[in-house]
Amino acid sequence: MKDFTAASDYPVAMDVTPEVTPFFDEDSNTFSYVVKDPNSDACAVVDSVLDLDYAAGRTGYEHADRIIEFIRDNGLKLDLQIETHVHADHLSAAPYIQEKLGGKISIGNNITVVQDVFGKVFNEGTEFQRDGSQFDILFREGDTYTIGTMPAFVLHTPGHTPACMTHVIGNTAFVGDTLFMPDAGSARADFPGGDAGQLYDSVQKILSLPDETRLMMCHDYGTDGREVQYETTVVAQKAENIHFAGGISREEFVKMREARDATLGMPRLIIPSIQVNMRAGNMPAADTDGNVYLKVPINKL
Numbered sequence: 485m486k487d488f489t490a491a492s493d494y495p496v497a498m499d500v501t502p503e504v505t506p507f508f509d510e511d512s513n514t515f516s517y518v519v520k521d522p523n524s525d526a527c528a529v530v531d532s533v534l535d536l537d538y539a540a541g542r543t544g545y546e547h548a549d550r551i552i553e554f555i556r557d558n559g560l561k562l563d564l565q566i567e568t569h570v571h572a573d574h575l576s577a578a579p580y581i582q583e584k585l586g587g588k589i590s591i592g593n594n595i596t597v598v599q600d601v602f603g604k605v606f607n608e609g610t611e612f613q614r615d616g617s618q619f620d621i622l623f624r625e626g627d628t629y630t631i632g633t634m635p636a637f638v639l640h641t642p643g644h645t646p647a648c649m650t651h652v653i654g655n656t657a658f659v660g661d662t663l664f665m666p667d668a669g670s671a672r673a674d675f676p677g678g679d680a681g682q683l684y685d686s687v688q689k690i691l692s693l694p695d696e697t698r699l700m701m702c703h704d705y706g707t708d709g710r711e712v713q714y715e716t717t718v719v720a721q722k723a724e725n726i727h728f729a730g731g732i733s734r735e736e737f738v739k740m741r742e743a744r745d746a747t748l749g750m751p752r753l754i755i756p757s758i759q760v761n762m763r764a765g766n767m768p769a770a771d772t773d774g775n776v777y778l779k780v781p782i783n784k785l
């Protein structure tokens with residue numbers, strides 16, 4: 485498939501409304517989703533979370549088990565797991581869910597760029613493949629697929645990370661870390677491989693979807709103490725987003741985004757998250773004693 489050249493090329497199916505069930509992870513403020521075809525038992529899972537008690541170095545499955553239970557209780561068939569990007573604030577539970585329910589694990593094809601950047605940060609040896617082969621599917625912009633009878637397509641929306649993709653399933657877009665709810669603005673663009681200018685361009689792509697397209701957030705932090713929210717629309721973002729409403733030039737956005745990012749600390753779980761998520765949610769190979777260890781690079785991030 486080749487990249488879209490204009491929004492009129494997007495094969496949006498506004499007459500198809502997927503049944504979307506959110507699962508909120510309070511520890512990382514992440515929304516995972518089960519996306520069900522209204523006309524069949526097929527579903528997809530977007531951005532699952534593996535629990536991690538970082539202080540104890542202990543993983544858990546409470547969040548993932550809620551998703552698995554939902555899929556089983558409703559007699560659904562899991563076709564696809566979508567990682568919108570390599571998350572820096574939580575571990576993916578994709579391999580755990582795949583082991584229980586099957587379905588393919590996917591990410592954007594620029595995962596190879598992320599693997600290259602962070603392969604260096606974590607001084608991974610040659611046994612760490614940087615070709616994305618840990619994933620079952622590498623999507624690129626313009627790719628189309630179906631979940632049951634629902635048509636879907638993929639937009640490349642980098643800036644937060646090089647591999648960020650927005651998946652548009654029927655009339656609903658899963659935007660990953662690009663836009664947040666209108667009162668929260670946009671994602672940070674200062675991780676290695678991030679780029680505020682690219683993020684601006686990516687947001688323009690999302691805002692060129694039809695006005696009534698539903699947008700599902702990857703995160704929400706409950707701005708000013710309100711309840712967390714996960715769903716908005718293109719038209720609401722155009723009218724109200726604190727970083728984009730009323731129009732902002734690329735240059736102004738880059739200046740604003742970079743100034744804001746300079747004030748942000750690293751996410752609490754970035755070090756374990758990246759090491760696991762760049763391996764499609766798998767831990768590094770066991771050490772010589774049979775135990776699994778993660779690294780902490782000193783003074784590198």
Ligand SMILES: [Fe+2]
Nearest residue numbers: 570571572661
């Ligand atoms: Fe992220």
